[in-house]
Amino acid sequence: MDVTSADPRHVLQSVFGYDSFRPHQGEIIERITRGRNALVIMPTGGGKSLCYQIPALVRDGVGIVVSPLISLMQDQVDALQQLGIRAAVLNSSLSASERRIVEAQFAHGELDLCYVAPERVMRDRFIAAMKQTNVALIAIDEAHCISQWGHDFRPEYLQLSTLRETFPHVPTIGVTATADPPTQEVILERLHMSEDDLFVTGFDRPNINYRVVPKKRNPKQQLLQFIESEHRNDDSEHRHDSGIVYCLSRKRVESTAKFLADQGYEALPYHAGLSGTKREEHQDRFLREPGLIMVATVAFGMGIDKPDVRFVAHLDVPKTMESYYQETGRAGRDGHPSNAWMAYRLSDIVRMRKIIQSSTDNEEYRWAQHHKLNALFGYCETTDCRRRVILNYFGETDLPVDCGNCDNCLRSIDTWDGTVAAQKVLSCIARTGQRFGASHITDVIRGADTEKVRKFGHNDISTYGIGSERSKQAWRSIIRQLVAKGMVHVDITGYGSLKLDESCRPVLRGNRDVEFRHEPEPVSKRSSTKTAKRSNAPESGEARDLFDALREVRTKLAREQDVPPYVVFGDKTLLAMVEHRPTTPKEFRQLHGVGDVKLERYADAFLDVVRTFQES
Template structure:
């Protein structure tokens, strides 16, 4: 039975659609309750991590209910790929946006009026055009799905003014159920979404933010280009991934460095011509093993399931941004890495950017609070996963076994005396000499280095000269970085020099102890990255030496098939499904239909081809 038969059948259930269309046998978490709420005509606000199956929460109700599900999404550049993925499942989908010519728009509009679309994707700005509203009035709307709902939050970095108008949906189309979805929101942001979208009476579903298949690692910055190259060569050779950089110049430099090393990497930032950004994004989505080096302008809504790592070469501005960006790894549930390198210069740069930012004092305080939370996550001696989840108001027992602080626990040590020495050096430079210097000069003073600069300024006569010979330069920089993170030290935004804070007096006056984190040595050997347990997505199928070449043959078949059809490779099948096929080696179509991720439409479209590739591999 094909999808139109299932979806149009009056007795088709959500579970029927899940099995026959999407190829999964069971719902995950609260998916079933969410789907039933919308299918029964209720409203819902859904917080679910990336890769948690959010799209099914509106796609299945749209197929069960009469009419067309209207999806509001800011991701114009990705709508074609989203429609292609649904088409491969046999779902009748279309979109309306500025990339289409008049004939294409008319064809989609006619299909909607005729009831021939199961899902229609719209950009939020189109709903502000009266002609779009009149078009929707001419068909039957099954539901409204507001994707990336955090874009309505004016505190967020993805704020879109057009989202503020979406509260009008209930006024113009009363009785049509609405579902708002996001992967990232604190309690405050969730309340803001509900208020601005008129969903205060909606049922709220908050899934766990935990992504057990992702290993979180933070390392001190020391030649980040070389550190990134080591990560790629030792842990992710040939894998697809995303590398985030703070500046456009850093994006270009890093992409070129990787290319020079024989690694296929492409740049993405707002300064590139639109056609270059579009081409690079398309290559990343449609080909295997491509690395995208980008600013945070890239990534929202990227539905590439086999991103095996997300690397940050600069400190993210907030925990929300970090969680959202790292969440683009491992959407298929297979082991993935979230890797971040940061150092003292990152803290200095972020503090300076906040001081120079637009907005009033309250806005800058908000930015500072976001940065403080991010620094606390970086400097924690506890389980990073537990701290990350705690930020979003969720408990975790800790000791996850899949973050660096669990795999290679850092040492917490009494840094009170070193903190007093460093703060005293800053104090004496400022109060006795009316001078301020950067961290490098202060560290040289503490370590007793008679540099030309120190001799010139007579700083070798200070009482603190040479009192810190017991710590290395790297250790002192770590102390300074953590004092900045703790608010015991600040950076003058105009000159990049160190200054004391009000809290510094508590340490200098011996009224406050300072516990610091000693950066651990890298653990030897590979790290354990467990696959996610439970859920409707395919599990990580371990590949034996005999199965590995079969899997590679299936990937080659998939790549050729995807290229022939002009769609991303994951539209054909996810890696996890290919792993299961390589491991179980089904003998016929009936056996193939029992593998997770193989729905009816894909069985009919790709079944013979994948079996031929499988048998050729054998």
């Protein structure tokens, strides 16, 4: 495809079939096209990939995309090749002969985009090849992996700083959906970028309904109740919803997958204990088959582009807010209503703390992970709008009203007036100089006689022992909820010291009340809860029949090419066919997601179906 020097908007329309850029996309693409750098923090499904794919097509040369997972690379390349773009992967999945072919294409300038693993991109041989080739740009996908403060730090990503030094004049773009402010600072530093290069387009996913429930004795039954009430359709012909269930251990993955299969669901396990062949088989089925539920550890998910995942459920809490945000973000990438459901119990925090303590000897890193875990449990226990808590965590404080699409917004919560308790905590943090973490603040408030309390003379300050009536666990919960409300921040670069936010001043002055959550209450009955629809597909009648017929054609075409169905067209495009009923190639070209290449490849097949329904 020869689109070099074309206008980015023309490429957007003619290649990708989209009418207009999403917010900030145009600005970022223009910046990279002009040879400048950018770090882009954009929510899942927000269009991060286009921010480097279009400049790679417009600029002269090949775009290098550094990506952490083989499955992520292959999915992107499959989709790009469907658009007529010359894209390839260069990783360990290739045979020696396949690798030589790609290397030759790279050397001769026959690729628009080349996806490479971070380990391979830093090899002397590949660096030498880059020096002999016109490189259009360097894109670093999942850029949060470069920071030890991130939730998925990968040491091999540290070398990418050297890549920037080796090619200082090649525009570089880092993209990720999950990076809080401290992580953003580290990424900028290691990629030799400035604050001017940072683009934070927002973290909100308004189509996702967030819900957290207390975990009972039989969490699998709770999960089944959630799936049955929200996603099951008695008409088996129309059971097309896909979902992901996350569990912490391999044992729970296996038992949960079997449990769901026994209930009549198509459910598959995915964890590191399975063979590579079996994992690949299960992932391939999940991408290609409708209505399949993947039960998995965190080994599954990064780079999964399946757009029609209708729910993500957590039977165990993840380690961090970033992990939670990223994993729930795999639901509803197509923008349609979707659900994020999680079951938790307070004892989970003990188990997660042990995992963190045993994972590394790096004390600074452990402090960071403990803070992130505390923030997640604060989210679980909060009485505020859950979406606001998520956005506050990532530095967004401008959600003007409650979202109206989370359990806290949609049902009443058993709360208690925690104003005095909040004042005690906030005062204690202030009187100890905002230099200490939650554990020490709890000891001071409860009047504990510890060496650290005596060393700093905190047994002589006015807040010593003012909260002896509550347990250590209760004060820890209060502190987590204050963090979740944004009144207290945790300095993860300062060994977890608690810092007061300006928003706490009205509380200290007695001008603002604070409510805390009592023991978590079960989710109210379905009648009092807003729920996500299964999908936006027509429920019945002639429109549903046409939609199903279009799906059959899409599945047939996908099987012939050995790609997932959504790579041919997403449901959004099929729904546009149902709504607009195109009968000519010109009308077909106007549909969302139809570019010039897909018009040529697929118009006849889909138009035949539409015409058949028009004539009947």
